[in-house]
Amino acid sequence: MVEMDFLRWRLLPLLTILASFLIFYIKTSSKPSNSECSLVAYDRYWITSKRIVTPEGVISGAVEVKGGSIISVVKGEEWHGKVGRGQVIDYGEAVVMPGLIDVHTHLDEPGRTEWEGFSSGTKAAAAGGITTLIDMPLNSFPSTVSEETLRLKVEAAEGKIHVDVGFWGGLVPENAFNASALEGLLNAGVLGLKSFMCPSGINDFPMTNASHIKEGLYVLAKYKRPLLVHAEVQPDSKSYPEVKDGIDDARSYSTYLKTRPPSWEEAAVRELLTVTKDTRTGGPAEGAHLHIVHLSDARSSLDLIKGAKGSGDSITVETCPHYIAFSAEEIQDGDTRFKCSPPIRDATNKEKLWEALTEGHIDMLSSDHSPTLPELKLLDEGNFLRAWGGISSLQFVLPVTWSYGRKYGITLNQLTSWWSERPAKLAGQELKGAIASGNHADIVVWEPDAEFELDDNHPTYHKHPSISAYMGKRLSGKVLATFVRGNLVYREGKHAPAACGVPILAR
Ligand SMILES: NC(=O)N[C@H]1NC(=O)NC1=O
Ligand SMILES: [Zn+2]
Numbered sequence: 001m002v003e004m005d006f007l008r009w010r011l012l013p014l015l016t017i018l019a020s021f022l023i024f025y026i027k028t029s030s031k032p033s034n035s036e037c038s039l040v041a042y043d044r045y046w047i048t049s050k051r052i053v054t055p056e057g058v059i060s061g062a063v064e065v066k067g068g069s070i071i072s073v074v075k076g077e078e079w080h081g082k083v084g085r086g087q088v089i090d091y092g093e094a095v096v097m098p099g100l101i102d103v104h105t106h107l108d109e110p111g112r113t114e115w116e117g118f119s120s121g122t123k124a125a126a127a128g129g130i131t132t133l134i135d136m137p138l139n140s141f142p143s144t145v146s147e148e149t150l151r152l153k154v155e156a157a158e159g160k161i162h163v164d165v166g167f168w169g170g171l172v173p174e175n176a177f178n179a180s181a182l183e184g185l186l187n188a189g190v191l192g193l194k195s196f197m198c199p200s201g202i203n204d205f206p207m208t209n210a211s212h213i214k215e216g217l218y219v220l221a222k223y224k225r226p227l228l229v230h231a232e233v234q235p236d237s238k239s240y241p242e243v244k245d246g247i248d249d250a251r252s253y254s255t256y257l258k259t260r261p262p263s264w265e266e267a268a269v270r271e272l273l274t275v276t277k278d279t280r281t282g283g284p285a286e287g288a289h290l291h292i293v294h295l296s297d298a299r300s301s302l303d304l305i306k307g308a309k310g311s312g313d314s315i316t317v318e319t320c321p322h323y324i325a326f327s328a329e330e331i332q333d334g335d336t337r338f339k340c341s342p343p344i345r346d347a348t349n350k351e352k353l354w355e356a357l358t359e360g361h362i363d364m365l366s367s368d369h370s371p372t373l374p375e376l377k378l379l380d381e382g383n384f385l386r387a388w389g390g391i392s393s394l395q396f397v398l399p400v401t402w403s404y405g406r407k408y409g410i411t412l413n414q415l416t417s418w419w420s421e422r423p424a425k426l427a428g429q430e431l432k433g434a435i436a437s438g439n440h441a442d443i444v445v446w447e448p449d450a451e452f453e454l455d456d457n458h459p460t461y462h463k464h465p466s467i468s469a470y471m472g473k474r475l476s477g478k479v480l481a482t483f484v485r486g487n488l489v490y491r492e493g494k495h496a497p498a499a500c501g502v503p504i505l506a507r
């Protein structure tokens, strides 16, 4: 009896404590250690270079990193006296810039991981100098349209992301008039919402009209988070361009171009502007913001956006590297790698996009990396009308912007503004997007003059490199190193062993 009591009162609690220690140990030791997260072992170090891009301009100097943050930025040689406090990584003449923030990526997981997925997608991002990306709510299955589906996203990302990843939620007819559902999704941490004004190509992501969008903006006003819109409206059948599969040559790019004229973009923007006037100071949706994704039409649609900005609407617009790198005239028959919507337009339009970007009327760039299976690109058949619409580009956006932008005289500070500063602001990331004391140490180091051939030998981390529109091109701008919150996650063809990016959830 006495022995039984001893067992019950002494041994059992002891065993329970031992067991919890064991569980705690197993849990913590299964998390990657710091040395697996980074290719450098130090917690405190200096990055030095003759070309560091800061908000005050390009400087020669050093960036001091500690515990994942930038703790000082020092101009000139002053840092020499202080290095006793840490290691030095000297990059010489290479450019040290804030890591890119891609606000428009489709990573397709869960549900269509065979198209891309968190692991390959964020490895490609890291290799391309992208330190944060915001995942779109569609192309994965299910779409991210509720608190529950966001939870599935975050769970699927765990342990697989090599850079930081935030999430946009979907604004769809099913939740647009249901403020508590939308608030549930926003409270769960999406950084804003995204909707389509034309069919999205994905069955569980139906399109919205202006009244859905108006409702969405009212809810978003309270949260001060943006609504991103795919702005193309398919007009009624009468004015729909007559293109018939089989009659017109579906392998010809001009056939596809006819099916999505600039008037689709113009009609959508016109409709959106009836709603965005509410976002003006003192307006009923003040605090809300509307962001037009992947603008292709640099004529009427852009003029309308400029006008709305002038009137004080809270509105921004992005375009993508493929619209400023390529023109319709050069797309070969059957080369469906170039199919996207809105489509890549003529060379004069491309010139106008560059002009708008350099003059500040287009606010930022994003990849709209939207890959799929090679089979669905129908590369053999080359049918532009039936192939998946979406360009695969994630890893290449920095060298592409630089290579095609050089002839327009773009500067390193412009690159940073389009790819880091303004995207950080759109996504509400105050500690990202600039090399400044107190910010996350999210940094890309790259060599603008180093050229490379994008051929089969080039280390490419997309799941399906062959479908990228950039394969076969010669580019300049080689990424040497990528740091995410102080972890050196990528260095010349090598990734850190563990995926230590974090999911970014708004609160
Ligand atoms: N669903 C999807 O990714 N669609 C994208 N593809 C594209 O080319 N434009 C888009 O909006
Ligand atoms: Zn789109």
Ligand SMILES: [Zn+2]
Binding pocket: 104, 106, 136, 368, 370
């Ligand atoms: Zn997209």
